[in-house]
Amino acid sequence: MTTAAVPRGGGREAITRAARESFAERGYHGSSIRDIAARAGLSLSALYHWHSGKQDLLAALIEESTEEYFRRCDEALRDAGDDPAARLGALVRATVEYRISRQVESTIAASEWRNLDPAHRERLDGMRAAATRLWADLVEDGVARGAFRCEHPGDARRAVVAACNAIAHWYEPDRGLAVPDLVDRYTAIALRVVDCR
Amino acid sequence: MTTAAVPRGGGREAITRAARESFAERGYHGSSIRDIAARAGLSLSALYHWHSGKQDLLAALIEESTEEYFRRCDEALRDAGDDPAARLGALVRATVEYRISRQVESTIAASEWRNLDPAHRERLDGMRAAATRLWADLVEDGVARGAFRCEHPGDARRAVVAACNAIAHWYEPDRGLAVPDLVDRYTAIALRVVDCR
């Protein structure tokens, strides 16, 4: 028996998956690269063959999923037309769907963001700020056009985003509600928060 | 120079404060007890004189603040009377005030909960569940009495709680809004989420 678990060649993905599991269960500093390698069915050296180190594993995970969220938001808004309520619904849908389809990465990014190297963090902070801008512009535009009636757009935005993001913390894929229904519920909540007529 | 920074006798509190700072900045596994002791201006041995170990530092921090939150909720509801809207406002006020007055402990508890020993966690999970019950009973009661009109009380509750809890992640004590104003804003948001007439 030499290579039974990993079918030779699937090393990189096996390690990435193992890192995702370990970071999710124990956090960045709580995970050891030895445990990650063992979980992947590979040696410690194989891990260094595919990645440049522990930090690289974390950064790759967070970067990839953050980029996906940003891309989903962009696409959703592009297809949403002009109506403020429709645009808010689009952003809620993108966020809810993302938090569920990338539930593990979401929780990792939320709690391990601070452990990113400054080099990685800078660019990701920029994307995070850009996403916040999307939400803020949308809500402020809705208020300006009289579609929304909230006195404090910033707080309404933070409340809606927090509610959507929190889904990653409690949703159970198998037992929970179907995703489209959940999207409907959170869209309704968001519209109530901004007091949409 | 022997004990210049710590005024002799304040050892326990100095260590607790240092642990709170370090856990908040770097997380549980990212903090070393050597750094905590140095931050407190004491030796590593002094830390073990006052606490039984690293886990004890974390558990004490989370336990104490979780108990305070639970106590605040109880008191708020006891003084709130019978009206559903007033009771919801009371719980929102208790939560918002707590998240700000214990901002650091809130973020620590949120991200380091999983690092608690099973022994500590069991009891705290019970308190967390009890607090959830307070919110759930309140919302369901409001719906049953016709004061709230939300179709999905569970989702409304989760949305409101998530929004209030998130305050700990972004509020800046010196630059931000005064606490009573913030309480008012989040009470209004909560009432909109449950569609209170």
Added chain:
DNA sequence: CGGAACCTATCGATCGATCGTTCACCCGGC
């Protein structure tokens, strides 16, 4: 066609640093 050269994917062994914890000891005040 044969084999030397090279590449890819993986391994075991090991490095120095740091981790949480323990222990034996000390100093000053009641």
Added chain:
DNA sequence: GCCGGGTGAACGATCGATCGATAGGTTCCG
């Protein structure tokens, strides 16, 4: 003279990282 508050040195374990070696595959040249 005891005891509360404190120290420094040391323990074994584990950490992230690096090293040289190697089995199997592919390429290329004569």
